[in-house]
Amino acid sequence: MNAIQWTPKATRQLRKLKDPELRKRIYRGTQVLTDFPHCQGVKQLVNYRYAYRLRIGNYRVFFEFASEIKVVSIEEVKKRDERTY
Numbered sequence: 111m112n113a114i115q116w117t118p119k120a121t122r123q124l125r126k127l128k129d130p131e132l133r134k135r136i137y138r139g140t141q142v143l144t145d146f147p148h149c150q151g152v153k154q155l156v157n158y159r160y161a162y163r164l165r166i167g168n169y170r171v172f173f174e175f176a177s178e179i180k181v182v183s184i185e186e187v188k189k190r191d192e193r194t195y
Contacts, residue, residue, distance in 0.1 A: 117182050124137065168186055169187065
């Protein structure tokens with residue numbers, strides 16, 4: 111079982127979310143990372159500054175893994191349309 115550490119940046123991003131239910135959902139969603147690498151919704155990233163991402167609804171939780179899980183950033187994914195590309 112891995113321990114989960116939160117960077118100050120990720121903690122601030124989580125606190126800035128206005129919806130308390132969304133905050134709980136993201137926090138609870140990150141708890142599956144204690145079973146890393148045997149958890150659902152995780153993707154290893156290539157050519158990106160963070161190594162992994164966890165998908166939780168419209169949000170992505172970026173994290174690193176060395177001896178423990180380190181949540182680095184939380185970002186919202188905006189809706190894509192024909193002008194996105």
